[in-house]
Amino acid sequence: MNDMRYEAPDTIDGAVALLAGGRGEVRALAGGTDLLVQLRAEMIAPELVVDLKRIPELRSIAAEDGGFRVGAAVSGAELGEHPGVKALWPGVVEAVELIGSTQIQGRASLGGNLCNASPAADSVPAMIAARAVARVAGPAGTREVPVEEIAIGPGKTSLAKGEIVVSVLLPARPARSGDAYLRFIPRTEMDIAVVGAGVSLTLDESGVCSAARVALGAVAALAMLVPEAAAALVGTTLDEAALERLAAAASGACRPIDDKRGTKEYRIKVAGVLARRAALIAAERAGRS
Amino acid sequence: MPTVSMTVNGRSAAGEVEGRTLLVEFLREHLRLTGTHVGCDTSQCGACVVHVNGKSVKSCTLLAVQAEGAEVTTIEGLAQNGELHPMQAAFKEHHGLQCGFCTPGMVMSAVDLLNTNAHPSETEIRDWLEGNICRCTGYHNIVKAIQAVAQGQGG
Numbered sequence: 001m002n003d004m005r006y007e008a009p010d011t012i013d014g015a016v017a018l019l020a021g022g023r024g025e026v027r028a029l030a031g032g033t034d035l036l037v038q039l040r041a042e043m044i045a046p047e048l049v050v051d052l053k054r055i056p057e058l059r060s061i062a063a064e065d066g067g068f069r070v071g072a073a074v075s076g077a078e079l080g081e082h083p084g085v086k087a088l089w090p091g092v093v094e095a096v097e098l099i100g101s102t103q104i105q106g107r108a109s110l111g112g113n114l115c116n117a118s119p120a121a122d123s124v125p126a127m128i129a130a131r132a133v134a135r136v137a138g139p140a141g142t143r144e145v146p147v148e149e150i151a152i153g154p155g156k157t158s159l160a161k162g163e164i165v166v167s168v169l170l171p172a173r174p175a176r177s178g179d180a181y182l183r184f185i186p187r188t189e190m191d192i193a194v195v196g197a198g199v200s201l202t203l204d205e206s207g208v209c210s211a212a213r214v215a216l217g218a219v220a221a222l223a224m225l226v227p228e229a230a231a232a233l234v235g236t237t238l239d240e241a242a243l244e245r246l247a248a249a250a251s252g253a254c255r256p257i258d259d260k261r262g263t264k265e266y267r268i269k270v271a272g273v274l275a276r277r278a279a280l281i282a283a284e285r286a287g288r289s
Numbered sequence: 290m291p292t293v294s295m296t297v298n299g300r301s302a303a304g305e306v307e308g309r310t311l312l313v314e315f316l317r318e319h320l321r322l323t324g325t326h327v328g329c330d331t332s333q334c335g336a337c338v339v340h341v342n343g344k345s346v347k348s349c350t351l352l353a354v355q356a357e358g359a360e361v362t363t364i365e366g367l368a369q370n371g372e373l374h375p376m377q378a379a380f381k382e383h384h385g386l387q388c389g390f391c392t393p394g395m396v397m398s399a400v401d402l403l404n405t406n407a408h409p410s411e412t413e414i415r416d417w418l419e420g421n422i423c424r425c426t427g428y429h430n431i432v433k434a435i436q437a438v439a440q441g442q443g444g
Contacts, residue, residue, distance in 0.1 A: 004308035006291060006354045033350050037331050039309060040349070049308065051355060101420020103338055103347045103398065189419040190333065 004039075008051040012058075012137050012166055015050050020139045020162025022048040028164050029053070030073040030112035033104050057166055058111070061085060066172025069135075072111020072165045076100075079110065089170045090285060091179030091198060091278075095126035098183060101190055111165045117151035120193040120218035124151070126181040128215035128225050129198035132170050138163030148215075151222050174211075177202040178285030180278040183217070184270050186261060193218040194262040197250065197274035199282045201233060207287070209233045214246070214279070219254035219271050226253040229275055238283050246279055247272030295359045297322070298366030306353045312346075313337045315353035316363060324364040324393050328422070335421035338394035339363045345401035347394075347420070364393035367400065375438050376400050385434035387425035395421050399435045408439050 009015045019026050024047030029035050031053075038044045052058050058073040061082050068085050076096045079085060086093045099108045099122050113123045114134065127147045134145045139162045147168065152158050159165070179200035185191035196217035204210045214229035229249040236242035251272035256264045294303035297320060304319045316322045316339070325348060328336030337348045340362040367374035373381065376399050386392045395418070402409060402417045409417065414435050415428070423431065 003290070006308040006352060008355070029352075031350070032352070032355075033332055036311065036350055036352065040311070040330055049352075051352075053355075100332070101335065102417050103335065103345050103420050104332060104350065106344050106346055107350050189416075 004046055005048045006051065007048065008054045010054045010056070012055055012164070015052055015055060015164060016137055016139060016162050018048065018050045019164065024048070026050065026161075028115070030058075030109040030115075031075060031104075031107040032112075033100060033108040034112060034116040034118075052111075052164065064169060068170045069167045070110055070170060071167050072114075072134075073109045074111075076105040076108050076110075077102075080105070085170065088173065089126075089130055089179055091181045091200065091282065092123065092126045092130050092132070092170060095181035095183075095196070095198065096123045098122045098181075110168055114147060114150050114168070115157055115159070115165055117153070117155050117157050118192075119151075119154055119221055119223060120196065121151075121223065122181070122183055122193060122196055122217070124148075124223040125196045125198035125215035125217040126179065127168065127170075127198075128223060129179055129181075129200040129213045130170055131200070131213060132168050134168050135166045136163050137166045142166075144169075148223070148225055153221055173200075174202050176204070176286050176289060178282040178287070178289055180281035180285065182274045182278045182281070184274060192261065195219055195267050195270045195274055196223075197271065197278045199275065199278040201230075201279065201282050201286060203283065203286045207237050209236055209238060209242075209283070212279075214250060214275055216250060216253065216271055216275070219256040219267050221255075224253065226250055226275075228253065233279060238279060243276045243279065247276045250275035291354050293353050293357050295356045295361055297361045298363060308352070308354060310353045311349050312339070312341075312351040312353050312356050312361075313348035315356075316348060316361070322363050322365050326390055326393055328390065328394075333420075333422065334391070335394040335398060335418075336391050338397040338421065340397060340401060343401075343404070345398050362397075364396060367396070374400070376403070376434070379434040379438045380431070383430050383434040383437060385427070385431040387423075387427045391421060391423045391425075395423070395431055399431075399438075402435065403439055409435075411436065 183193040183196040201212040212230040217223040232245035256267040326336035328334035
């Protein structure tokens with residue numbers, strides 16, 4: 001077993017330089033709730049781990065253009081305690097709060113959940129539904145990337161060597177908008193999603209849905225946007241027929257695997273049920289906003 | 290090898306560790322504070338909960354070097370002058386344990402709960418303990434012990 005070097009730079013440039021300059025396997029550490037378990041299980045053996053938690057930009061939540069820029073290493077607990085984010089994007093916050101237990105919430109981060117690239121990551125479908133954009137810093141500068149383009153396969157990201165996600169922008173939204181995230185797990189807490197569904201929508205003054213985004217997790221190799229499911233809602237009052245079409249479109253988009261938590265057939269069925277329930281919660285929140 | 294220094298239970302503690310050494314390993318193997326248990330090694334069970342700068346953390350989700358300069362409290366640091374902490378006394382009084390393996394983590398989580406929310410409902414207590422697993426399933430008396438402390442009736 002090699003010895004592992006640990007660095008905790010306090011600037012983005014410092015972190016990028018360390019990660020870009022590492023010769024062997026290098027890993028960025030945010031909350032560590034996935035990374036340290038992989039390290040212990042010897043799934044990874046990095047030569048260098050760069051702790052991002054001491055970089056101020058990665059630890060802050062700031063209002064920006066009517067939305068919020070959330071630092072990639074902000075913990076779930078810090079996000080949950082932020083009244084502004086919770087009021088604007090309750091679905092994203094409830095998704096992040098589903099990651100692990102109380103003590104994990106004190107460590108686990110939005111950026112880590114995104115970059116761990118699990119198809120079942122709870123925050124990702126909610127962020128996709130929210131049209132969130134990740135800011136990526138690297139040796140070649142900074143670029144803005146829709147969150148759905150970060151993961152490219154289970155455990156794999158589109159980030160180049162030396163690149164890190166610095167923050168995620170949860171954008172401004174029109175009046176009468178709401179979002180929601182639901183997941184199904186075999187027990188009530190502390191498990192990996194069998195299916196996750198995020199819905200964000202906007203209603204017009206008469207209660208007709210004018211815009212929607214629906215995203216699903218744990219039903220394919222990547223969390224994914226399902227435009228057909230969103231299309232089933234737009235122009236409707238979320239009546240029974242629209243909800244049936246939404247559920248059918250959500251189920252129809254699933255390409256799941258069988259595993260110990262659920263069969264393919266089961267995941268396909270549950271995806272429709274959760275999308276429908278999440279849409280109703282999002283609409284209820286939109287009506288209040 | 291990197292060196293690390295922190296305050297553990299009010300005393301300064303320092304040592305040489307490998308980069309990959311977890312905080313729980315530093316506590317148990319370097320400082321011989323074996324009251325903090327390792328149950329699962331995968332950050333699920335909560336047996337290794339300690340307080341880092343006043344907040345409950347699973348000490349297997351932190352590298353020792355990440356705790357540089359931190360104030361760490363373990364189960365050994367709760368009793369003062371030979372007197373059990375009220376939460377420890379309540380666990381004893383209400384028999385909030387069976388085999389005792391999960392107890393250090395349960396007590397540390399429970400202390401943090403009451404620091405955060407002095408009068409939790411039973412549901413709030415059970416929610417808070419979602420990350421502390423008792424294989425004996427002795428949750429009932431654990432909840433009773435925490436309620437007793439919250440109501441000022443510790444041990």
